[in-house]
Amino acid sequence: MKPVFHKSRLxxxxxxxxxxxxxxxxxxxxxxxxMASQMGIAIIFALSYNMLLGQTGLLSFGHAVxxxxxxxxxxxxxxxxxxxxxxxxxxxxxxxxxxTGMLFGLVLGxxxxxxAGTPFAMISLGIxxxxxxxxxxxxxxxxxxGGIATDRTFGGELFGISYGxxxxxxxxxxxxxxxxxxxxxxxxxxxxxxxxxxxxxxPERAKFVGYNPTxxxxxxxxxxxxxxxxxxxxxxxxxxxxxxxxxxxxxxGNVVLMAFIGGIGHFWGPIVGAVFVTYLQSALSTYTQAxxxxxxxxxxxxxxxxxxxxxxxxxxxxxxxxxxLMKRLLPSYALAAATGALMLTGFVALIELLxxxxxxDLVSLFGLEVDTSSTLTWIVPVALFVVGIALFxxxxxxxxxxxxxxxxxxxxxxxx
Amino acid sequence: xxAATETAMASGRVSLSLQDVRKSFGRTExxxxxxxxxxxxxxxxxxxxxxxxxxxxFNLISGRFHVSSGRIELRGEDITNLEPHVINRxxxxxxxxxxxxxxxxxxxxxxxxxxxxxxxxxxxxxxRVGGLRDAAQRTxxxxxxxGMQERRERLAGVLTYAEQRALEIGVTIxxxxxxxxxxxxxxxxxxxETDEAxxxxxxxxxxxTLIMVEHDMGVVFDLADRISVLVYGExxxxxxxxxxRGNKAVQEAYLxxxxx
Numbered sequence: 001m002k003p004v005f006h007k008s009r010l011x012x013x014x015x016x017x018x019x020x021x022x023x024x025x026x027x028x029x030x031x032x033x034x035m036a037s038q039m040g041i042a043i044i045f046a047l048s049y050n051m052l053l054g055q056t057g058l059l060s061f062g063h064a065v066x067x068x069x070x071x072x073x074x075x076x077x078x079x080x081x082x083x084x085x086x087x088x089x090x091x092x093x094x095x096x097x098x099x100t101g102m103l104f105g106l107v108l109g110x111x112x113x114x115x116a117g118t119p120f121a122m123i124s125l126g127i128x129x130x131x132x133x134x135x136x137x138x139x140x141x142x143x144x145x146g147g148i149a150t151d152r153t154f155g156g157e158l159f160g161i162s163y164g165x166x167x168x169x170x171x172x173x174x175x176x177x178x179x180x181x182x183x184x185x186x187x188x189x190x191x192x193x194x195x196x197x198x199x200x201x202x203p204e205r206a207k208f209v210g211y212n213p214t215x216x217x218x219x220x221x222x223x224x225x226x227x228x229x230x231x232x233x234x235x236x237x238x239x240x241x242x243x244x245x246x247x248x249x250x251x252x253g254n255v256v257l258m259a260f261i262g263g264i265g266h267f268w269g270p271i272v273g274a275v276f277v278t279y280l281q282s283a284l285s286t287y288t289q290a291x292x293x294x295x296x297x298x299x300x301x302x303x304x305x306x307x308x309x310x311x312x313x314x315x316x317x318x319x320x321x322x323x324x325l326m327k328r329l330l331p332s333y334a335l336a337a338a339t340g341a342l343m344l345t346g347f348v349a350l351i352e353l354l355x356x357x358x359x360x361d362l363v364s365l366f367g368l369e370v371d372t373s374s375t376l377t378w379i380v381p382v383a384l385f386v387v388g389i390a391l392f393x394x395x396x397x398x399x400x401x402x403x404x405x406x407x408x409x410x411x412x413x414x415x416x
Numbered sequence: 417x418x419a420a421t422e423t424a425m426a427s428g429r430v431s432l433s434l435q436d437v438r439k440s441f442g443r444t445e446x447x448x449x450x451x452x453x454x455x456x457x458x459x460x461x462x463x464x465x466x467x468x469x470x471x472x473x474f475n476l477i478s479g480r481f482h483v484s485s486g487r488i489e490l491r492g493e494d495i496t497n498l499e500p501h502v503i504n505r506x507x508x509x510x511x512x513x514x515x516x517x518x519x520x521x522x523x524x525x526x527x528x529x530x531x532x533x534x535x536x537x538x539x540x541x542x543x544r545v546g547g548l549r550d551a552a553q554r555t556x557x558x559x560x561x562x563g564m565q566e567r568r569e570r571l572a573g574v575l576t577y578a579e580q581r582a583l584e585i586g587v588t589i590x591x592x593x594x595x596x597x598x599x600x601x602x603x604x605x606x607x608x609e610t611d612e613a614x615x616x617x618x619x620x621x622x623x624x625t626l627i628m629v630e631h632d633m634g635v636v637f638d639l640a641d642r643i644s645v646l647v648y649g650e651x652x653x654x655x656x657x658x659x660x661r662g663n664k665a666v667q668e669a670y671l672x673x674x675x676x
Contacts, residue, residue: 191532191548192541198529201518207500208478208510209591210533219539 013182020174024167031282033166034238039278040173041234044180046258046270048227051184053256054264055193056220057200058113059121062128063228063255068247069104069131070097070229072141074236075148082154090155090163094176094233101229102222109221114214116203128252135244147243150236163237173234180227185267187223196220257295261302263309272310290355294348323413325406332398339395343388349381430492431456431625432477432508432595437486439469439476439649446472448649449486456594459626461636464646465669470629471513473646474599477627478510479503490595505533509593513600513629515580519573523564523583526572528555530590554590561620562586578609582616589620596621598628602635614638637661645669 023036045067052058074097080086088096112123135142142148152163161168187193195216198206203213236242245251254277262273280298284291306312320326352365353372370377432454439447446469454460462470475481477488479500488496495503518526528545531554537543545551559568562582567575572583581601589596601617602610614635617626630636636643637657644654647669653660660666 186544187541189544189546190541191537191543191545192539194525194529194545195532195539197521198518201520202516205512205516205518205587206529208504208516209530209587210501210504212499212501215539219541223541 013178016181017178020171020178023174024170030166033170035278035282037166037170037173037238038282039275040170040177041231041238042258042274042278043177043271044227044231044234045255046262046274047181047184047267048224048231049255050259050264050267050270051187051196051220051224051227053259054266054269055188055200056196056217058116058124058217058221059256060112060124060252061121061249061256062124062126062131062252063224064247064249064251065108065128065131066101066104066225066228067232067235067251067255068135068242068244070101070232071236071242071246072148072232073097073100073229074233075150075242076141078150078152078154078236079148082151088155089158090152090237091158091161091172093237094230097233097236098226098230101232102226104229105222105225106218109218109225113217113221116199116213116217125249128247128249132244132248135247142244143242145244147241147246149241152237152240169238173238176230176234180230181271184227188267192216192219257299259309261299261309263311265308266311266315269309269311276310288352288355290351293351319410320406323406323410325409328406329399329402332395332402336392336395336399339388339391342384343392346381346383346385346388350385353377353381429456430454431458431490432627433489433492434477435487435489437473437476437488438484439472439481440484446649447476447483450646450649450651452644452651452654454625454627457623457625459621459639459641460628461640461643462627462629462646463631463633463636463643468646469649470646471599472649474510474597474627474629478508478597504591504593507593508595508597509588509591510597511584511588511599511601513603515577515584517572517580517583517587520571522569522571523575523586524555524559524568526583527558527586527590528552530587531555531558531592534592554592558586558590561589562616578605578613581605581613585613585616585620589624593624595625595627598626598630600629600631602630602632610635 024033027033027036045063048066049060049063052060052063074093077086077088077093077096078090081088081090108127112120112127115123136144152169156162163169163172195206195211198209199211199213199216206213206216232242232246235246258273258277259270260273261277262271263269277295280291280295284294288294302309308315317326317329320329349365353370356372372378430453432452434450434452437447437450438445448469450473462473464470472481476483479495479498479502482497486496487494490503490506490508493506495506495508498506518529521529528551531551532538532545535548535550535554537545537548537551559565562585564579564582564586567579572580575583585598585601588598598617602613605613610632617628617639626639628639640657642654642656643660644651645660645663645666646652652665652669653663655663
């Protein structure tokens with residue numbers, strides 16, 4: 001058999017491994033470390049979701065089911081280790097979660113993958129609702145409203161690793177994240193991975209080259225279940241508690257957002273999305289209570305203006321970069337960014353004013369104390385917003401013009 | 417069974433056999449009892465006016481539709497109402513009247529998708545597809561056969577119409593079938609494109625059984641060993657090109673004369 005990876009890919013993954021290794025030295029404080037741990041979990045989860053959406057064309061609204069079931073199984077497994085009923089090191093606990101997710105992917109996928117498109121999306125939603133309801137009904141396994149608590153140090157020390165300190169958990173997550181990324185990337189390069197793309201693009205034709213589209217979807221679902229369960233397992237180890245929310249619809253919706261914001265058309269799109277969304281959720285929520293609104297708006301803007309997500313913005317500029325024509329675009333981008341910032345400032349100020357309006361006359365806005373009873377307080381943000389919109393639209397003209405100018409050159413140089 | 421069919425049958429094994437195949441959608445009978453035997457290695461054309469049921473017949477043979485009654489055999493094996501992918505694995509491959517390829521994949525990847533199953537890779541998620549030498553070799557052969565070496569890295573969706581038609585044939589034969597069904601392979605092509613397509617079809621179906629639906633009579637008389645004429649879901653005549661040319665009923669059907 002030939003080696004699975006090219007030399008260049010080995011170097012690439014090696015570089016990722018080194019980055020993971022050095023990451024904790026790049027920042028200080030528990031907050032950053034716990035956020036990095038969350039990102040690692042989110043990356044695996046979002047990538048596993050994109051095995052369905054991006055690669056097989058299955059829009060699932062219930063992917064947290066596999067994540068959550070893997071998480072619950074792991075919590076029980078750790079507790080059993082604590083009771084001395086079984087022996088299994090924490091380091092390999094993600095395999096328990098993975099196999100759980102895989103098993104449920106196999107069983108539930110048998111039902112869901114019989115249809116694609118809208119019926120699949122609806123069935124996945126139904127299954128998610130069903131499992132979420134079960135989680136509150138079967139309290140022995142799911143622990144009811146309180147969930148299942150556990151202690152990752154139950155396994156005791158192994159090779160001097162107790163998983164007490166967060167840094168050890170971070171390295172555990174980083175390690176499995178790397179394994180997951182490599183594994184999921186490798187799957188895209190296999191006959192099944194390629195036929196998943198074929199089934200996504202044209203299931204009818206796939207049948208007439210000998211492939212059963214239902215079987216391809218089912219297998220992809222099973223494999224995606226494995227990685228989702230693995231991510232869930234790491235979440236259990238990280239938080240030491242699992243509740244019914246873990247497999248709920250909000251969690252399922254969240255991974256859809258991550259994948260779309262990052263970009264479902266590229267393998268690394270969901271990675272970007274997972275990192276970005278996790279950051280927003282942790283960081284933005286410390287600045288403002290209205291963060292969910294901004295988050296929703298961001299999602300809207302990306303779907304409307306860059307349906308391919310953040311990854312698509314990069315691929316869009318690749319030809320210009322290669323042809324050394326970025327310098328022609330950048331001035332118009334700078335103008336758009338400046339006017340956009342003006343518009344955004346007005347908008348954010350308005351939202352924040354409205355949001356905290358009930359709380360009294362004096363509110364803090366961008367570090368300033370402003371009086372909500374004064375008309376000026378309201379006029380300034382509205383003016384900023386309106387003028388910002390006008391200027392932004394004007395700036396977009398330059399962006400369009402710059403693109404129109406370089407397009408013939410790009411075509412002539414043959415990079416498009 | 418006509419005399420011509422019997423001679424064809426006597427000269428070789430039966431490759432594909434339809435026995436009183438019927439198909440109705442609701443109360444409308446589209447295929448009205450078609451029986452047809454096609455010999456191994458034969459090039460057989462199905463002609464007939466629009467709405468005669470030619471494409472429906474292909475859809476029944478290839479498993480896209482289920483028959484209402486009747487039996488279809490491939491090399492003596494019953495394939496009636498099997499799933500399309502199962503029929504394909506048994507060695508029957510078809511093309512489509514409206515180009516049906518993987519538009520977001522390159523020419524090379526399109527063809528490679530079609531060779532994977534026949535080489536036994538099935539649903540493998542443990543082989544790296546780029547490292548499969550036999551798949552690469554077979555894909556290269558097919559890409560060269562359809563004359564698209566220079567287009568191999570192009571996305572199928574941006575090819576010209578004639579190129580897409582050629583790729584359609586490439587994907588069809590890449591699964592390594594013994595029986596090839598081509599549904600109007602030259603539809604919408606210019607004269608020179610049609611000539612090239614005929615040469616391509618001749619080349620890629622060497623040693624295989626070919627059944628094609630075609631409207632261009634030049635192509636039909638050029639390529640076919642035998643012709644069947646389908647009118648209102650019934651085969652009104654089957655025979656060599658000469659026999660069909662001289663057939664009264666066929667002339668009437670094509671000229672639109674009322675039958676007595």
